[in-house]
Each structure stands twice: as C-alpha cells, then as structure tokens.
Amino acid sequence: MAFDVDLAVARGGRQIAVRFETQARVVSLFGPSGAGKTSVLDMVAGLLRPAAGHVRVDGETLFDAAQGIALPPERRGVGYVPQDARLFPHMNVRDNLLYGWRLTAPARRWLALEEALDLLGIGHLPDRRPATLSGGEAQRVALGRALLAGPRVLLLDEPLASLDRARREEIMAMLERIRDDLKIPIIHVSHDRAEVDRLGGLVVEMG
Amino acid sequence: MAFDVDLAVARGGRQIAVRFETQARVVSLFGPSGAGKTSVLDMVAGLLRPAAGHVRVDGETLFDAAQGIALPPERRGVGYVPQDARLFPHMNVRDNLLYGWRLTAPARRWLALEEALDLLGIGHLPDRRPATLSGGEAQRVALGRALLAGPRVLLLDEPLASLDRARREEIMAMLERIRDDLKIPIIHVSHDRAEVDRLGGLVVEMG
Amino acid sequence: GPEAGPMVLAAASMQEGLEQAADAWAAQGHARPVLSFAATSALARQVEAGAPAGLLVSADEAWMDELAGQGLIVPASRRILARNRLVLVAPAGPAVDLYLTSGVDLAGLLGADGRLAIAEPDSVPAGRYGKAALTALGAWPQVADRLAVADSVRGALALVARGEAPLGLVYATDARTEPRVQVVGTFPAASHPPVRYPMAQLARSTHPDTAAFADFLAAPEGQAILLRLGFARAEGP
Amino acid sequence: MSPAEWAVVALSLKVSLLAIALTLPLAFALAWVLARTRLPGRVLLDALVHLPLVLPPVVTGWLLLLAFGRNGPVGGWLEATFGISVMFRWTGAALAAGIMALPLMVRAIRLSLEAVDRRLEGVARTLGARPWWVFTTITLPLCLPGVLAATVLGLARSLGEFGATITFVSNIPGETRTLPLAIYTALQVPGGEQAVTRLALVSVALSLAALLASEWLTRRQRGRGSDGL
C-alpha cells in the first residue's frame, strides 16, 4: 500500500475529511478552492494536527491518532512544496536550495545542486535573494529545495501554477522520472485536469 | 487607441522591454517565467519606475518619461490584482474588499459588495482574516478588492491560477462582461492559452 | 605593606579634601587609600549589606548612629572629622552682606516668583540643617512653598549658579568652589545643629592601615588640608 | 498610603501621560526618518536620539537646565515670547521624562516600521489611497505592535525617571515630586524602607496596568490568527 490516509480536521468552521487507500504511486487531490487540499498536505507533512485518523506511506506510520503516533515533520521525509513558495527570505537561492540537502545523509540524496539548477532553469539565480524573484522563479526554487532534501514522498501544492507551458512540460517529465525511476510516491494538488491525467494515479475528489 | 505602451526597465541584470499600441480592449502578456510580465504590470500601475517610455490608456497619459509625466498610483485608476494576493493582513475580508470602494466616488463605482461576494463565491468569508484563507480564496478576495475600486483599467496577474475549473469559468464570464458592458480595458498575464484565447484581444509575447 | 591602601567610603561633599589628604598620606610612603564617594545613605546601606570597606566618613550623624546600633562600626574609633557652616548664596554680582537673624525677610529677597534652592529638607543632611536654621530664624513658613529642592547640595548650588534660583542654601565649602555664586550670609551656628562629619572604622575592616589613616586625617596635617578647603576644625569654637 | 502619597501618584501619572503624549509623535517621526529616509545625517541623528540613554541622567538633566533654564537659549526664548517657563513646573518634569523615554520609543517603533511589507502600501495606492491615507490605514496599523511597545516602555521609563527630573526641575511637592523622587527621599533616611516599599509597589502596579492594557490591545488587533501548529 503506497498510501493509507484517513484524516479529519475542522478549519474555519468547515469539516475537512479525506480518505484514500491505494497502491497508486501518485494521488491527485482535486476539488474547488477552499475544499481543504492544502490542509491535507499540511496534515501529511505534520504541520497541522489532525483531529483524528492516520497517515501511512509505504507501510510506515507517520501519524495515528488512535495509537498516539505523530512523527515530527523532520522525521517524515516529506518534500513539501507549499502553494506560496515560502522561501527563506534571509538566504540566497543557493542556500535555500541546499537547506534540506545539507541535513540529508549523503546516501539518501538523489539530486545534486547543479542538476537541480539545470532541470529547473534557475542556473542564473543562485546568488539572488527570494524577494527579487518572479512568481514562477520562486516556485521553481521551492520545488528544487524540496527535491534536494532527498524526500521519500513528495507533497506538491500546485507547483506549476505560475509556469509557462514549456517549463511546465519539462518539470512534468522530471516528476514522471521521479515517480518511475526513484519510485517516490507523490501527493499532488492541481486544478489542471491535463496535468492530473498525465501523472495518472488516483484522483481524490474533495469538497 | 485603448493602449499605447512602450516601457523599458532593467531588473536583476535583465533588460525588460515591451511595446504595444492597439485598439484591442484586452492585452494578454504571455511568456516564460521571469520574462518581465509582472514588472510590466507594476510599471503600468505606477509601482515600478520605468527607465524610459510611456503608458497611455484610452488616450490618457499615465506615464511619459520624455514629458516628465508620472501619475502617482492613486491617480491612475488601475485595478491591480497582484500575483500573490497581497491582502491587508490586519483587516478582515470585508474591509479588504471595501478598501478601494470607500475611496471611490459613488458615481465611479460599478460593483457593490454583495455582488462581488456573490460573483466570487466568497459570501461566507467577510469576517475572516487573510491569514486564514486558502490560496484560491485569497486570490478571489484580491480580485474583488480591485473590482470594487471601480477601476478604469484592470491589471490581472494570473488571477485564476489557483482556481478550479468551475470557478474559473464563472470568473472568466464576469471578466467578459466587464470588458464588453463596462468597456474596461484589461491587461492580463496568463500561462493558460485557453484563457488567453477566450478573452481575445492582443497577445504580447515577452522574453 | 599591601599595594592598595584601605577602602574609604566617604560622603560626596568630602571628595576634594579626602583626595588631597590621600595624596599627602601616599607621599609619606603609604599605599594610597581607595576612595569611594557617594551619597551617605548609599554608603551606609552598602555597609549594612556587608561591604568590605575600612573607613566610613558620613555627612550625617543619623546614619552613623544607625550603623553603630547594628554593631557595624568600631565604637571607639568614632570621632568628628570636620565641621561645616551653612551659608546663603546668590548668583555672583554686586557684593551683598546679609545679616541672617531672626525675622529676616527671605521671601522678599526671593522676589515675586524666585525659589530658594536647597537640598532635600527631609532626607539630605544639608537640607535638614537648612530647614532647622530657617525654622529657628522664623523664615521657614515664608519659604516652605517657595523651595527648589535638589537631590544634593551640588544640585542646589547648580541652580543658583545657573541663575535659575536667586538664592540657595549650601555649605560654605560648596560655595567657595563655584565662582558663579557669592555668599550673601552665614547662618548663625546656634540656628541649627552643628554640621559635623563623623568618621569611624568599620567593624569588618581588615586593612592594617585603616586606623593609621583615620588618625592622619584627624591629626593637624590632615586637618590643615580640610581647613584650606573651608571646613571648620573638628574640635573647637 | 497617606493623602500626600496619593497626590504623588496622581502627579506621577499626569507627568508620565503628558510625557508620552508629547514624545510619541516625535518618536514616530524620528523612527520614520531613520527607517524610511536616506537622510545624509541619519546615523548622527540616531546617535543624538540615543544620547539620553548613554549619558548619566543627571547630565541630561543638566543639559536640559542649560537649554530650558530661564537663562538658556530655549527657555529664555519661551519666556520672552510666550511668557511661559517649564522650570520648576510639572511640565518640565514631563519634558525630562519624555526625553529620557525617547530613545526607547524610537527603537521600538523603528523595528516595527522596518518590518512592514511595503508592497502592501503599493497596493493600497493603486486602490486610490493617497500617501497620507496609506500611512493611516496600512502603515500605522501594521506597526501598531511597535507603537504599543513604545508606549509601554516609555510609560514605564517615565514613571521611573529620577535623575534628569530632579536635576532639571528639582523636587517640589505637588509640582515635580513624582514617585521616584518621593522614593528617593524616603531612601535617604534610616528606616525609610517601609515608605520606599509602599511607593515602589504602587509604581509596579501602575506599570503592570499599562502592560495589561497593551497586551490586550495587541491581542485584539492581531485578531484570530492561524490555527496551525
């Protein structure tokens, strides 16, 4: 079982609940704005405490309310790309990218800085501060930062929303390779049906 | 001439330049991430000072380097929806929405609060603080805030990027009405070719 | 002997005299005493808290009594180091000589809105003596609400020197340090309790030179230094 | 507490409140200049603002006496022009307290001002707000935490101000004898500890009240925040 997720939380007066159990390596969360997609990623990442339920990825329990298990975020091995890029404003792009990489055991890493710069087309930015990046540039840096940490599962919150078609195409191809070659499971939020279809996997409708 | 725009600025070591002169009521800026689309909107809005050039909308000169004209932002009558929503964090959604509305002469207004809440599907949010909104909710509030100020020109920076298809459809329809019924010119950034095609008008390729 | 001399805690108004005396003592081949100047109240409280000092020179008998009551001083060592006179000062100008006697019209001298500069009359020694003197002369009721109360004699002196107060009540020793003021009258010795600076060795003192330095201060050589600065002889008329 | 002691408390409050009321706008203006402008003499101005903090209070009081005394340049001018003098007056005590509080207040406001996201001000202008309105509705509320912190710090500092006050305007019952001066007086005499303790506790209670008020205001302004981890 790649994913066994059953989560519930109350937010802003709304009841958010999601449940899926699947062998699929990719799960796409789909649903209207405000349905709770970001909240689900936050709960899987350990940034929002669920009211009840559990999260298991590839057999490992990250959270289980009944058993009183709640791994802290740093031990979940998730590569999270938030909806807003949320870059560290006091570090340049390079240090943002290497933040998780430096904390990862060399054996766990599967991407090098140069590769990431190249794949994401941000090779001209490493010395820039986040405040000077365009929307799409920031989003790509956030993606690179998550990948460089050598995560065991990817949580992508509309990671391609501000990117042009060509760039989006390249990154989709990269995500496919990550899915297929590295066998890294992905939970992914998108409003783009084509994107969702292309990554295949389970589509979870919310809201 | 709806738009007569000729702008140049240097940013992050890159030369950004754009030029269009058109009768079209809608201009779509199209181009890769980092091409300078946001920078152009910032210059039209008066938030970034161009190195050279001019901006004329419906015959009115907002900026002209040669003539030394540079209207301050508050006198340009632009309805700007930034790429990040940039809501005022210390006000609730209602006060965000009404910020420009309250500063607009009643005769200039063409939208009421209730209509905006309704059109944008944010009728349940007026008492919430921006920090508690989802990505798409914040984006819709930013759009409503710009529209309620009764602008004479709309500057939209990927305003629908985090919205689901149904909501996007509704808002596109609204933008079409604004374009056709109110004859308000629009400059619009999008990576979605379908969106661009639907609004018609001039497509300006950048980068 | 040890490289540093005994620690002496002394009222701020004794500063100049004690510095000179310490120099003279050092010139005789002794280690120079370490002098710390502050308000008497602060010094006394430091002694109460167990400060490791040798000698205390107080501006005030009350604090010395208090410490004696707690057994913090060597009773036999207590003696008067010097005395002072209370004077009335005004900003420097044409010489004036007032006879400060019963019924003196201080309020008249202050003018319509002038104030009499004085150290805090309820707590600071100079102020207490001043209040006593003014009361004895029958002038207190006239000036009680016309005071400019400073935290120390120096503060009162500064107010007169700057011309902010037309009159001030200070010690004779203070008056002669400030060229911008002139003494316009001296309070009769009988009008207030004698202004005396008691000195005593602290019970905790350990430095071998402590008693010798105290003796030096009380001896003619030490007294001469203080006399030059305007203090009155410890014993005498 | 005796009626005289209550009068001291009332006077202290009056002096501190006037001090803060006068100093807050000045502190804001200075913080603005330091945070937002590129004035050539900025660092010198900054150093000047810090002066009352660095100098012993009696020196500050002494400088005030030189400037605002009847024979000082400012004091003489005030007297000649308006016939007013702050010497020996509670207004002078407020002046001294305000000056001593100034550096603390400028710092707190400046920190908050520098943390304001200026892009929000830009958006507000596109919505039709003139600079002054942007300031009132965006900048000022966003740096309210700093303004509140400044007010509390300033109030506390004013309540505790002693050295500059007594040097400048002396210690006149009912006019300039604020709490610290009363406490100091009590501390000078043997056995005055009881009065010191009583008055010190009143000082503490006053500043506790100011703190509570500011905490409440901050919490109110911040509104309901995130429910995140």
Added chain:
Amino acid sequence: MSPAEWAVVALSLKVSLLAIALTLPLAFALAWVLARTRLPGRVLLDALVHLPLVLPPVVTGWLLLLAFGRNGPVGGWLEATFGISVMFRWTGAALAAGIMALPLMVRAIRLSLEAVDRRLEGVARTLGARPWWVFTTITLPLCLPGVLAATVLGLARSLGEFGATITFVSNIPGETRTLPLAIYTALQVPGGEQAVTRLALVSVALSLAALLASEWLTRRQRGRGSDGL
C-alpha cells in the same frame, strides 16, 4: 584625556560588554517565553522584567544590595558556596548594568520574534531540521534586527547606568567607577565641567560606534533588497 580617564573608559567597556554578554541570552530566553509560550504567569513575568525600568535606579541598586550583599540570600549563598562576592567588584557593576538593560532588550527581541513568519519554521522542519536547528538557522537570523537593536540599546543603557551601580557597588576607582560615576565624581569638584564634557563626549562616541556597527550589520544581513518603488 588623562591615563586615569582612559582607564575609566576601558573599565566602562569591560563592564558594559560583560553586562550585555550575560544579559543577551537571558533577554532572548525571556522574550521567547513571552512571545511564544502561553505560560500562565506570563504577564507577571513581563511586569517583573519591566521593574528595573519603572523603579528609580537607586531602588534597583538597593534591591540588588539586599539580594547580593554578603548578608543577602543570593550573595550569602555565592560567598558560602563559591567564595565569591560581587560586592564592590566590577562584576557587580556589570550585574547592575545588565539588570537595567534587561527590559529594553527583552522588548526589542520580543517585537522581532513576534514578527517572524512561523510558517517558515514549518517548512524548515519538513526539510529535516530539528527544532533547535530551525531556531538557529531560521528564527534567530530572522529576528536578528531585534537582537541587534537589543544589543545597541542594552549597550547604550549599560554605558549610561549610574544610580543602580553607585548604590549597589559604590564608586571605586579602577573597579566600579564607570564613565557615569566618573562624571558624577567630576561634577563634585570645582571646575569639573571640562572633565564632565570630555567624559560625556567619550560616552557619546562609544555609543555612536555601537550604532554604526549595528547599522552595518543590519544592512549586511538584509542584503540587496527590492529595487521597487
């Protein structure tokens, strides 16, 4: 400046630097508790931190004397256990200066700490950083402006500290006679104004240097910002 005066300056620096070095971590810890925890006694703690600001400095000095004197609870214990005493020592002067600077430093740090976007800390944790590392690499650098402001304020306040110091550790040349005490001492002798002016100018120069250093550090940390309007 005479050699004795230079010695005073050196002593002042030594005292102030020790005071700040000791107080900064404590101030940070207190700011953290006040900004980030929901400790029940928070407001009381806050009030306690403000005490040295509200009370006249001599009262603070007196309280220190009561606590750290040979017969005081802390002082007695220190003496009995380690055989050390801060009475009449420069370490005691640093203690007094540090205590007086504490409330200013706590406030400045707290303001910055409250302005940190906590979602950044969350992201850092998903990237594998433990809480302590998040603190070191994210939280601390982001509130560096507050820490620097606290350092400058604290340093200035320590350099200017007078009342608590003279009350607590007396006025001992070479040991506790810092700049403000030297100024006070100079004020007692006729014609001391020149020395007062000289020493006051040194104080000002020192704090100007601290200010310049902090401005430079802040600018360096902030890096090249936006080129926007």
